[in-house]
Amino acid sequence: MTAESKKGSSVIRALEIIEAVAQAERPLSPADISLLLDIPKPSVHRILQQLVAEGYLQANMRGLMIPAERLHKTALGILFASRFKASRQAILQNLADITGETCGISIPNGIEMIYYDRVQTNWPLQLHLPVGSHTPIWCTASGKLYLSSLTEERRRRILKNLPLTQYARNTLTTPEALEIELQQIADNDIGTDNEEFVDGLVAVSVPIRDQKGRLAACLFTHAPVLRKTLDDLLAFEPVLKQAASQLQELTG
Structure with missing residues (x-):
C-alpha cells in the first residue's frame, strides 16, 4: 500500500x-x-x-x-449553508409579512439557543436580539421546544442541573413546573414563551426537523403583548409549520 x-x-x-x-x-x-x-x-x-x-x-x-x-x-454550516440564504430569507420574509412580527431560526447549543437567522419587522417597539445571540433554553419558546424533544430521562437530567434563573415575571423556576409544561409542548409540537424570558414579550416556536425526524432547529416568531397576545401568535401555527416544512426541504 x-x-x-x-x-x-x-x-x-x-x-x-x-x-x-x-x-x-x-x-x-x-x-x-x-x-x-x-x-x-x-x-x-x-x-x-x-x-x-x-x-x-x-x-x-x-x-x-x-x-x-x-x-x-461544521454540521450547522452544512445544514444552513450560505447557498440557501436567499431562499431561507425569502421564506422568513413571507412569514414575517403574514404574522406582522419578527421571525427567525434558532439552533440548540448546550443549555442555550443561538439565533441563527431572522427577518425583523419595522415596528418601533420590538425586541432587538442580533444574529448570534445566545438565549436560555428553559424560558424561551425555542429552548423549551428543544427540551421537549429530548427523551424524558435525558430531559430530567438536564433540568436537574439547570440554574433556572428567573428572567421575567412568568419564568418557571422549578424542574417540576417546567417538566409539566414541556410534556404539554411535546404533545402539541409547538413551543411557547408567555412573558418568561422578557416581561411584555410572547413567542411561539415550531420544529425544523432533519431527515431522521429529529429536531435540528426551531422556527420562531415573537411580539410585544401590546401588539399581540400569546393566543394571537398561536393562531399562526399552520403557517409556521408550513414555513418550517419549506426550510426542512431546503436542507434535506
Whole structure:
C-alpha cells in the first residue's frame, strides 16, 4: 500500500468515526466504535486522540465520545449553508409579512439557543436580539421546544442541573413546573414563551426537523403583548409549520 493510499484510508476511517458518533442515539465508547466500524482498537484510539485534539469530538464524564464544538459548527454550516440564504430569507420574509412580527431560526447549543437567522419587522417597539445571540433554553419558546424533544430521562437530567434563573415575571423556576409544561409542548409540537424570558414579550416556536425526524432547529416568531397576545401568535401555527416544512426541504 502506498503512503498516499494509507493516508486516504486514515482519512476515511476518521470520517466514518465522526459519522458514527454524530448519528449515534447515545455516546459511544472506543470499543463500541471499533465493533461498529470493524476498525482495530489501536487504530480507533489513535484516530480518536487526533479528533479530540482537533476539537471534532470530546469525551463526556464517563469517557464516552460525543460531538465537540468544531463538529457542531461544521454540521450547522452544512445544514444552513450560505447557498440557501436567499431562499431561507425569502421564506422568513413571507412569514414575517403574514404574522406582522419578527421571525427567525434558532439552533440548540448546550443549555442555550443561538439565533441563527431572522427577518425583523419595522415596528418601533420590538425586541432587538442580533444574529448570534445566545438565549436560555428553559424560558424561551425555542429552548423549551428543544427540551421537549429530548427523551424524558435525558430531559430530567438536564433540568436537574439547570440554574433556572428567573428572567421575567412568568419564568418557571422549578424542574417540576417546567417538566409539566414541556410534556404539554411535546404533545402539541409547538413551543411557547408567555412573558418568561422578557416581561411584555410572547413567542411561539415550531420544529425544523432533519431527515431522521429529529429536531435540528426551531422556527420562531415573537411580539410585544401590546401588539399581540400569546393566543394571537398561536393562531399562526399552520403557517409556521408550513414555513418550517419549506426550510426542512431546503436542507434535506
